[in-house]
Amino acid sequence: MFGLPGHGMQLHLDALSILFACILLPQTVAAALAGMRGSIAFWVFVLGMALTLAAGDGFTLIFGFELMSAASWLLVMQGDVKPATFYAGVAIFSGACLIPAIFLPASSLAFVLVALGAGAKAGLAPLHSWLPRAHPAPPAGVSALMSGGMVKIALYVLIRYGFVVLAPAQQPWWGTVLMVAGAASVLVGALRAVLEVDLKTALACSTVEHVGLIAVGLGVALRAKALGDATLTGLGLEAALLCAVAHGLFKPLLFIGAGEVKHATGTLSLNWLGGLMRGMPRLGALMLLGAAGMAALPLGPGFAPEFLLLHAVIQAAAGGGILARIGFSALLAVLGLGAALALAAAVRIIGIGFLGRPRSLHAAAAEDARRGPFIAMALLGALCVPVALLPGLLLGVMTPVIRLLAPDADTPPLTYAPLSLLLLALLAALAAGFIQTRFGVRGLREVPAWHGGFGRPPAWLPFGDPHTQPSGAGFAEPVARVLGRGLLGAQGQDPSEHFLLGPLLRGQRRAVRLAERVRRATIRERLAFVFAALVLFLLALGLGQGG
């Protein structure tokens, strides 16, 4: 059909592409249920992603990838024009890096280009600053699929090339590059997820963090594979792939939920939400499940991959040279900080947005989710349960993928069994309940009010106390003071925007000024320019012959 002349379009499915197709399928169904069924661009977007996964040759892969970029650009444009333009620039940059990389022979240059192209599309630091702008812009279903699916497709390209296609030329430092970029993404993403006031932007920042976690896992595996460490390779890959699966379930769930919050209350600012758990109990419960995954709480879907990842990094820190030990220890610290910040972000979303008292009339009058989005969220939530409770089984299913990526990798059994843990916890809860009903105090007892953390309302507040609760910005203030100002700058600006986009913008301004100067040149100046070029050419000719 399409394809290079003489080659045609080759399709090929193997374990890796099937795994990513399985990640993609539920969120596509969910996004379609959440109201994107009628959009042609949405289905083209899905088609592009599927084509990338099913590609059997480089051209088909890049064709599908660019189809995905173009369609998602159209979808972002439906939301807002400015982020769409930014996004288009990043997509073009990523295409410009990937297209030469795909036709280069296996070499370090090809890997660097793939890492730049796919990393920019996946939102790896330092090329991540488009993601918190572009992902929240379109309707919720598209945001869900972009955050849960498109980012995974970019990582799929990275995995496919890093582990399979470019394997003959692999170097240990490829993994180091991925780990450094991943650690930076974890730190910046998690920190911004705590600080952002807009719900969807906070979720997009959390996506940056999870992409960073996956990249760290991939980096550990890639480095270990090049060094010939079978156990570490297996652990890193298990962590990365399991994280991709889990993130592909709970992040679309959260995004669709955020869309419903917007539909019900008309705002996404945490400073105007609050108390939604009362008006939207079903949505609140599902969001709680998603937030548990996002925070990597034990018994949630996000815990097992984080556990494996920390396991892998601790094991890596125990061996190797002094530099490697120091580096992995620092990585461990960054991952720990990222996990703590992710927990803070999840607590903030649930605690500020869904608990407490409503901060506006709209939040007070919110009604529960509509039928379609609710079914979509319920589907994703239901799929989260086996991922959360049976990660060992899932890892067993993934073994062929790991064999494909690293043929001699070990797949050590998971030492974390959430199902038995859950049974134990249930037993403990039952026992506690029994003790309480058997020996507890019966009847109600009046106690003086503790105000639940509320201060006394000033007389001039029409709503009374809701505005004396801590707001979204207020909750984040301690983190902003301790870490945010130091890492992100005084205005909470992203360092990537400050150090990457700022100079780019200045360079572009300078180039425009130069172009304008050339455009305004008088005839004499233009003549002089051509003349100087001619003379230089003649000079080069003469000197070349003379010498």
Next chain:
Amino acid sequence: MSLTFSLAHLMGGIILLCGFLQLSQRRLAAMITLYQSEALVLSAAALWQGFAQHELALYLTGLITFALKGLLLPWGLREIVQRFGMIRAVETALPMAVSMIFGLALIGIAVLVVLPSTEASLSLTREDLAIALSVVLLGLLLMIVRRNALAQIIGFLSMENGLVLAAIGMPGMPFVAEFSVALLVLLAFLVVGVFLLRIREHFDTLDLSGIEQIERRGR
């Protein structure tokens, strides 16, 4: 044969000298005179080449050059100067000394380029070509270092003289090429003359620096 060489070189040298001297002249009248003498020597060179190569076309070229560039164009230029009352100093964009140093450098470059790259050819052609290239480059330089439109036209015409000089030195150059170049120059002169009238009507001067300022500000 040696007389052919030395006369051709002598005339080429005079043409180059005229082209170079144009750089040093502030007054339009002097530039026109230099241009006229350049064209006259060029027509003599063409006639001499026609005699040496036994080529009828070169005689024709010489006659056309004599009539067109030796008489008609200088007369037209003087007419413009008279009508516009421009018998005064020409504003230059570069100081005279600097532009003359540039001119010397350009001649050096032309020699540097042409002499090594044409070693296989006849020496007559080689040196003539070096001189012709120098005249072309000097004409271009003249167009750049002057602000006055008329001086720029003289630079353009002088450049075209260099082209003709290269053409007549080359044995076997078709006549139609020279003829069409001459025609083109005449047409260009007419068009530019009309332009000059229009510029004069609008701005009361032929000094283009005012227009440059307007361009800078206005766009």
